Amino acid sequence: MIYGLCYISKKSADLKKDDVQNIVLHSQKNNALNEITGVLIAYKSHFLQYIEGDSVEIYALYNKIKEDKRHLAVQLLQYSPIESRLFSGWSMAFKQLSKSTKVDLPKSEAECINGIEQVVSHKAFWKGVETIEVMSNLMKG
Numbered sequence: 001m002i003y004g005l006c007y008i009s010k011k012s013a014d015l016k017k018d019d020v021q022n023i024v025l026h027s028q029k030n031n032a033l034n035e036i037t038g039v040l041i042a043y044k045s046h047f048l049q050y051i052e053g054d055s056v057e058i059y060a061l062y063n064k065i066k067e068d069k070r071h072l073a074v075q076l077l078q079y080s081p082i083e084s085r086l087f088s089g090w091s092m093a094f095k096q097l098s099k100s101t102k103v104d105l106p107k108s109e110a111e112c113i114n115g116i117e118q119v120v121s122h123k124a125f126w127k128g129v130e131t132i133e134v135m136s137n138l139m140k141g
Ligand SMILES: Cc1cc2nc3c(=O)[nH]c(=O)nc-3n(C[C@H](O)[C@H](O)[C@H](O)COP(=O)(O)O)c2cc1C
Pocket: 023, 026, 027, 028, 030, 031, 040, 047, 049, 051, 061, 064, 065, 066, 068, 070, 071, 092
């Protein structure tokens, strides 16, 4: 059965741009081997990641990711069965949301930022899951 898993975390203080690139490249290779798809979103000091695939496979991956020193304060937002993949074709899509001002952003990117900020401030954890749905539509372009 296909499951979706979503978490939010905080980048480690000494994380470099290269580190993020390495994470994405390694994830793309590894995930393709295990039929895992998903997206990694970086915004300010946070990561929001969503992985989908075999329930056992993604939980095992999550347990590895959780221990990774390149981020901390990992909080699980979703681990549940899904009807179909949101990111089929993406072994690990990556999106950097970097604008601090939302004014010039397309509506959906601004919605993603808003969602992440609400999760970070503990106002609404489900916003993380909603953000992933918005992001999947954005990636379909
Ligand atoms: C934010 C973040 C996201 C990650 N996402 C993935 C991922 O989607 N797939 C993956 O294989 N590793 C991911 N990793 C790396 C894992 O924590 C771990 O280093 C890696 O899976 C080990 O790979 P190995 O089993 O080939 O040694 C991520 C790490 C971080 C910090």
